[in-house]
Amino acid sequence: MPGHTDWWKKGVFYQIYPRSFLDTTGNGIGDLQGIIEKLDYLNDGTPNSLGIDAIWFSPFFVSPDLDFGYDVADYCAIDSRYGSLQDFDRLLAEAHRRNIRIMLDLVVNHTSNEHSWFKESRSTRDNPKRNWYIWRDGRGPRHKPPNNWKNNFFGPAWTWDEATGQYYLHSFLKEQPDLNWFNPAVREAVHKVIRFWLERGVDGFRLDVAHLYCKDEQFRDNPPFIHRLKQIHRMPFWDRPLAVNIFQLLELPELQDKIYNKHHPETHRILKEFRRIFNEYPGTTSIGEVISENPAVVASYYGASDDELHMNFYFALTQCRWKAGAFRRSVARRESGFPASAWPAYTLSNHDITRAISRYGRKGQEDARARLLALLLLTLRGTPFIYYGEEIGMKEAKLPRSALKDPVGIKWFPFHRGRDGARTPMQWNGGKHAGFTTGEPWLPIGPEAEKRNVAVQEKDPASLLSFYKRAIHLRRSLPALQEGSYTVVTAGVPRDCYVYARELHGVRLAVALNFSKGRRKCDLGPAPACYRVLLSTDPRRKAETVTGPLSLEPLEGCLLQLEAGKRSN
């Protein structure tokens, strides 16, 4: 799509989980036609629509759906339940017509066990594709697994294949065998996949678990978990919510620090090859799902000379406690721990984690907190990623065990309900099944759909959806928000508030966020100055000019602009 090649730095991304967006066939799962019908909702070129610039689609390729699309059986075909390649081309054209870019999910650490590559690979030991996956003999006379590696869901990373008498490696389910990325033929095959979609006109890729591609070639045993405990809390544990700390502890039964099956140096070479292909198609972008507690490790995936991924998610932001200081410190670690050229990407939620509104839910404060988070997300220095439904305050659903579909929820510890609660159908209206389907939805509708839906909120200028629209459209009109510098303001700011400035070409914006339940006064620095309120999370605040400290209502956040010529120094 023509236009600026760095559009992705300025734009707002929206993640769609296609299965849950809009079903037009009545089979209970979303489809491509449903997405096409809702493109105007996402961006019709006017401030009446949400105004996003790009969509990241979770996978809709052919898949037996053991991990709901993250187990791909054919990378170049659309699963017939979602539509066809023709539908995809139409979706792409319709999106581009509205200046919406399209980013696909590239899930190539592993394939489905139903992919023809794996079927061939497992057929005989001398099949030409045998070495496309990672096969090993068992250890000792009792054929024990080749080493102690665990997968990232639960249980061993090796599964014995009776037919050919060897184990194969899988970082997730046994139905998701890992590709052997040391094999040049695998690289070539994936390059073809990338080119297939770039030739069709897609604008970028999200790279699923990009830090896992290559594993230790000597297949050494991972050391015990205690090693990890020593270095795990680079983010101080008091900055993390209790749930996150407990989650880390839950990994204890795995009793190992997975150092030998992630962040292998060879992975960087693979990403450099990808980048060279992306560069052949100007305007293409990429973002890595790279998971590490260590910012320097995540930073390394941008490449020393900006020659790997264009962006990497900064997941630490999703792990902050509800404390102004926790968010401020987390952003400070991102700002100082990464080279200046490594463009930030922030998100609050995705299909793998509890929805932010529920993660931070306190009775009576959920919506105010959601607004504050929205303002933070849309005003930080970096590209914001919104998860579908976040803009209407969709909550995490507490589903009965019988309704669960996610293998993580079903197979994990009995009290772990997996990720389905964050994947429930988009709530379009207050009608039956929230307007998502005329059939039976694949997952139940989430809570409070009668008020957390698009139709109701579109009519209400004080709704969360209206707030998102205003914030996104303001962001578009303010280059300082898209490209300006970020400086934190601490002088004259109470501990439970977070204030920062964004500046570009003499335009200074200030963002002031009150994380507390009380009224607070914040300096916006450098005092004294005169600021104009551009946006507040509190719909009752009128456009006004502020001199001296800004008074914030409980849980209020404001975006302000320094009035020209009114700065004192």
Ligand code: GLC
């Ligand atoms: C990524 C995806 C997740 C999936 C896993 C295995 O983490 O986000 O949904 O289960 O990879 O592909």
